[in-house]
Amino acid sequence: MSETIQQRCAAKGLRMTGQRKVIAEVLEGSDDHPDAEELYARASARDPRISLATVYRTVKLFQERGILDRLEFGDGRARWEDARRDHHDHLIDETTGQVIEFVDEEIEALQEKIARKLGYRLTGHRMELFGVPLKKL
Amino acid sequence: MSETIQQRCAAKGLRMTGQRKVIAEVLEGSDDHPDAEELYARASARDPRISLATVYRTVKLFQERGILDRLEFGDGRARWEDARRDHHDHLIDETTGQVIEFVDEEIEALQEKIARKLGYRLTGHRMELFGVPLKKL
DNA sequence: GTAACTGCAAAGTATTTGCAGGCCT
DNA sequence: AGGCCTGCAAATACTTTGCAGTTAC
Numbered sequence: 001m002s003e004t005i006q007q008r009c010a011a012k013g014l015r016m017t018g019q020r021k022v023i024a025e026v027l028e029g030s031d032d033h034p035d036a037e038e039l040y041a042r043a044s045a046r047d048p049r050i051s052l053a054t055v056y057r058t059v060k061l062f063q064e065r066g067i068l069d070r071l072e073f074g075d076g077r078a079r080w081e082d083a084r085r086d087h088h089d090h091l092i093d094e095t096t097g098q099v100i101e102f103v104d105e106e107i108e109a110l111q112e113k114i115a116r117k118l119g120y121r122l123t124g125h126r127m128e129l130f131g132v133p134l135k136k137l
Numbered sequence: 138m139s140e141t142i143q144q145r146c147a148a149k150g151l152r153m154t155g156q157r158k159v160i161a162e163v164l165e166g167s168d169d170h171p172d173a174e175e176l177y178a179r180a181s182a183r184d185p186r187i188s189l190a191t192v193y194r195t196v197k198l199f200q201e202r203g204i205l206d207r208l209e210f211g212d213g214r215a216r217w218e219d220a221r222r223d224h225h226d227h228l229i230d231e232t233t234g235q236v237i238e239f240v241d242e243e244i245e246a247l248q249e250k251i252a253r254k255l256g257y258r259l260t261g262h263r264m265e266l267f268g269v270p271l272k273k274l
Numbered sequence: 275g276t277a278a279c280t281g282c283a284a285a286g287t288a289t290t291t292g293c294a295g296g297c298c299t
Numbered sequence: 300a301g302g303c304c305t306g307c308a309a310a311t312a313c314t315t316t317g318c319a320g321t322t323a324c
Binding site (some may be wrong): 152153154155172173174189190193194197213214215 | 287288289290291297298299
């Protein structure tokens, strides 16, 4: 495993308040894609001394520091996940809202190829397969 | 070229009010990705007899009928484009917000392959390359 | 000690909706 | 004619922010 979120926060010199610790722990223990409200619920369960506003401020801060990735699944709210989770992509079933994680080696190469073709350089791994109308076979 | 938006509306039996005609025309004449506010501005320029609420209702209706695609570029508002535009994908520069359209044959095959692997079937062509941190070379 | 952080509530965006009147077919 | 559509404004949903008090370092 790679460093915990808290370790990365410390490495970046972030002041670790009680609230930030709790939010970091919640995120470390999540392998799904919680939105702010859900994070707030999980964090409040551990420590009620926390507000929704702080959740919003914290995830934004963590994202700016590259600790979290912000995801959008098309339902109008932002979702969050540890930027250090093993690389994977998301496939969203627009009818059910189901999120499927997957990995594909070709995507790695393709990301690189397309970016290069367009005169860009990839500095991260996040990619979304987005908005594909799907039906179960 | 394929059918106009208005033709597809008629084919689907949608009542063509003055407002819907104007919005359809604006969309037919757009090759970018306007949001609701921008569509409202362009439509108002042609005919001031239109409200923002109607723009929202109309794009939602058109999307449900498969006439428009809804895009999300990570800035919190929905963007719209004709679902019949030539197939292409979007690469978003998260720093500048710049949207780059591109086409890549491998993506076609990859979409199909991944969907199949996961037990899904693609019924459309829309895909987004999303959330990739980029830097100009 | 002091600058950064937090809770609370109010403000800000983007989008949706109830209602009374207007317009396609 | 009759139901669908529209404008307006209020409501909703998500997120941000001003301020006064609190806390990490």
